[in-house]
Amino acid sequence: MELEQLYDFLDIEHGGQFEYFENFADLVETPAEIEDDVLYELIKEVELKTFAELAESYFYETLESVPGDQIDFYNLLENIKRTLIGLSETACGEEKEQILLKLADELNRFRRWFTGDALVECRDVMTGKTEFMTIRDALTASRLEKLTKDEHLFDFSRATDYPIEEYVMTLADLVE
Numbered sequence: 001m002e003l004e005q006l007y008d009f010l011d012i013e014h015g016g017q018f019e020y021f022e023n024f025a026d027l028v029e030t031p032a033e034i035e036d037d038v039l040y041e042l043i044k045e046v047e048l049k050t051f052a053e054l055a056e057s058y059f060y061e062t063l064e065s066v067p068g069d070q071i072d073f074y075n076l077l078e079n080i081k082r083t084l085i086g087l088s089e090t091a092c093g094e095e096k097e098q099i100l101l102k103l104a105d106e107l108n109r110f111r112r113w114f115t116g117d118a119l120v121e122c123r124d125v126m127t128g129k130t131e132f133m134t135i136r137d138a139l140t141a142s143r144l145e146k147l148t149k150d151e152h153l154f155d156f157s158r159a160t161d162y163p164i165e166e167y168v169m170t171l172a173d174l175v176e
Contacts, residue, residue: 001034003041015045024054028107031115040104044097052088055081065139066156073156079164080110103160109163116157125151135159 002156007013007032018024043051059081072172083106091099113135122140123130133141138154145151 001032001038003038004037006034006042015042016047018042018046019050019054021054021057024051024058028058028111028114030111031134034108034111036101036104036108039108040101043104043107044100048088048091052085055084055088062139065143067142067154070154070156072160076162076164080106080162084110084165105133113159113162118161120159121155123153123155125153 001009007015007054009032010026012018018027023097038043059077063077063081065090066077084103087099087103087106091103095154115134118135119132120135121130122133122141135156137143141150141152142154
């Protein structure tokens with residue numbers, strides 16, 4: 001997907017308009033292939049404080065959908081959230097371009113894992129039928145359970161293999 005196609009998909013004219021929860025949700029939930037350099041071009045136009053707030057809101061909503069017995073998966077999502085927010089909050093100064101490249105890479109890694117790479121086992125309690133679905137779809141099914149009478153058992157253990165890059169941040173970076 002080219003940058004202009006991404007803008008069209010997100011219903012914006014430029015990265016400065018990337019300021020709504022729906023923009024972030026649409027971006028991370030699409031299984032469409034978006035190259036790291038295209039994502040970088042978008043992110044460098046986005047107000048990074050806004051990006052961090054959108055990520056915080058999105059992960060708050062997403063974490064609410066994680067079944068209570070899936071602690072390892074919940075903790076993994078928390079760590080991914082911290083990584084994305086930490087990178088967006090520290091992208092300034094001489095290293096801004098490098099940090100934005102890392103942010104684009106991390107965001108794309110998350111997108112690919114969330115929408116297709118990892119599979120979650122979902123078993124319908126009433127029928128016993130088991131199916132495998134993406135993390136995105138499993139969390140949506142978990143969220144829908146609160147609205148319907150359906151009940152599922154989810155196993156996110158196959159989805160916890162996610163390589164988190166560790167980035168060195170100084171105390172001064174964290175204080176800013």
